[in-house]
Amino acid sequence: MASKIKVATASLAGCFGCHMSLLDIDERILELVELVEFDRTPLTDIKEVGECELGLIEGGVANAENVEVLRDFRRHCKTLVAMGACAVNGGIPAMRNQFGLRECLEEAYVDGNGVHNPGIPNDPEIPLLLNKVHPIHEVVKVDYFLPGCPPSADAIWTFLTELLEGRPIRFAYTQIHYD
Numbered sequence: 001m002a003s004k005i006k007v008a009t010a011s012l013a014g015c016f017g018c019h020m021s022l023l024d025i026d027e028r029i030l031e032l033v034e035l036v037e038f039d040r041t042p043l044t045d046i047k048e049v050g051e052c053e054l055g056l057i058e059g060g061v062a063n064a065e066n067v068e069v070l071r072d073f074r075r076h077c078k079t080l081v082a083m084g085a086c087a088v089n090g091g092i093p094a095m096r097n098q099f100g101l102r103e104c105l106e107e108a109y110v111d112g113n114g115v116h117n118p119g120i121p122n123d124p125e126i127p128l129l130l131n132k133v134h135p136i137h138e139v140v141k142v143d144y145f146l147p148g149c150p151p152s153a154d155a156i157w158t159f160l161t162e163l164l165e166g167r168p169i170r171f172a173y174t175q176i177h178y179d
């Protein structure tokens with residue numbers, strides 16, 4: 001039996017919606033696991049990424065830990081994919097880019113509606129926020145961009161099967177959307 005292709009996934013500044021969309025391929029996941037072995041993903045709970053053929057990244061880059069995880073994926077994955085609007089262009093988390101970081105923190109932790117015990121957290125265990133949220137291609141080289149918020153399960157399925165089987169990736173018109 002041919003050895004399986006190793007795939008890792010991570011969620012940076014995202015909402016896990018893209019991972020949910022991946023799971024929405026429903027029973028086709030049984031076909032997928034015939035082709036691939038999952039390495040580090042939120043699905044396996046493996047914490048360290050190993051050498052992989054394919055890395056799927058959900059979410060943009062909003063803090064120092066995101067940068068570290070993303071660079072680690074780039075080092076270990078031969079092919080790296082920006083999966084979904086947040087990874088492709090920053091998405092919803094990047095809406096904070098029009099404000100200063102202090103302004104965002106004060107709105108969230110001091111002045112905003114419903115804030116109790118105001119105070120900006122400063123525990124050293126909390127990853128430092130970057131001034132802006134970045135799409136992942138501003139931090140590492142990206143091989144493929146899969147748009148959509150989230151990309152549909154069908155689009156993810158088409159992408160994965162064509163890529164894993166070495167065919168040119170062609171989407172039906174209805175599978176591509178940018179919202």
Ligand code: SF4
Pocket residue numbers: 013014015016017018058059083084085086087091092148149150151
């Ligand atoms: S692209 Fe949409 S679904 Fe995916 S992580 Fe971002 S907000 Fe969530």
